[in-house]
Amino acid sequence: MLDGDGKTDCAVFRASTGEWLLIQSTAGAATLTLGQAGDKPAQGDYDGDGKTDIAVFRPSNATWYITRSTLGSTSMVYGASTDRPVQGDYDGDGLTDIAVFTKTTGTWGLNRSTDGNTTVTLGSVNDIPAPADYDGDGKTDVAVYSPPISAAAGTWRISKSTDATLYTPNLGPKPRRPHRLRLHRSIKRKASQ
Numbered sequence: 417m418l419d420g421d422g423k424t425d426c427a428v429f430r431a432s433t434g435e436w437l438l439i440q441s442t443a444g445a446a447t448l449t450l451g452q453a454g455d456k457p458a459q460g461d462y463d464g465d466g467k468t469d470i471a472v473f474r475p476s477n478a479t480w481y482i483t484r485s486t487l488g489s490t491s492m493v494y495g496a497s498t499d500r501p502v503q504g505d506y507d508g509d510g511l512t513d514i515a516v517f518t519k520t521t522g523t524w525g526l527n528r529s530t531d532g533n534t535t536v537t538l539g540s541v542n543d544i545p546a547p548a549d550y551d552g553d554g555k556t557d558v559a560v561y562s563p564p565i566s567a568a569a570g571t572w573r574i575s576k577s578t579d580a581t582l583y584t585p586n587l588g589p590k591p592r593r594p595h596r597l598r599l600h601r602s603i604k605r606k607a608s609q
């Protein structure tokens with residue numbers, strides 16, 4: 417919601433030039449420039465005005481560059497060059513918090529806007545960080561997805577902010593055949609009945 421009208425807007429970050437191509441539901445198309453080659457997009461609502469702010473994490477100097485919609489531009493060093501940005505509202509105050517995931521140690525560094533700095537350990541080197549508010553309490557939950565290895569299914573691990581318990585939803589075994597083939601056989605069975 418770049419324009420804050422409650423509707424999600426389309427946005428593309430072109431890493432080679434640092435250009436943000438936006439299509440806003442109220443204001444139409446626009447191009448903004450923030451970032452340079454190698455930067456990682458890290459948008460969020462850092463000033464809590466309901467409008468998404470464009471932002472990047474620059475690995476080369478571990479610096480966050482944020483263009484806030486109300487409070488203007490700011491930058492902050494947080495994390496390390498090999499970290500991934502995992503910003504979210506971890507303390508639930510309406511302001512996006514700067515955060516990084518260090519995959520080699522599974523460590524999450526959370527620079528929370530109200531509750532201060534903290535670290536959480538969840539995940540390992542092959543995991544994909546997937547923060548979101550899974551338990552619906554308004555606070556982003558630390559979560560990782562482990563991609564499937566051989567015949568095993570991929571697994572999710574979600575640390576719920578409501579009670580700090582670990583939620584590991586079972587999504588079932590990895591299918592041996594593509595779903596498309598299974599659907600095709602089922603349709604053929606019905607057709608022959």
Ligand SMILES: [Ca+2]
Pocket residue numbers: 460461462463464465466467468469484485486
């Ligand atoms: Ca904002």
Ligand SMILES: [Ca+2]
Pocket residue numbers: 504505506507508509510511512513528529530
């Ligand atoms: Ca926050």
Ligand SMILES: [Ca+2]
Pocket residue numbers: 548549550551552553554555556557576577578
């Ligand atoms: Ca939550």
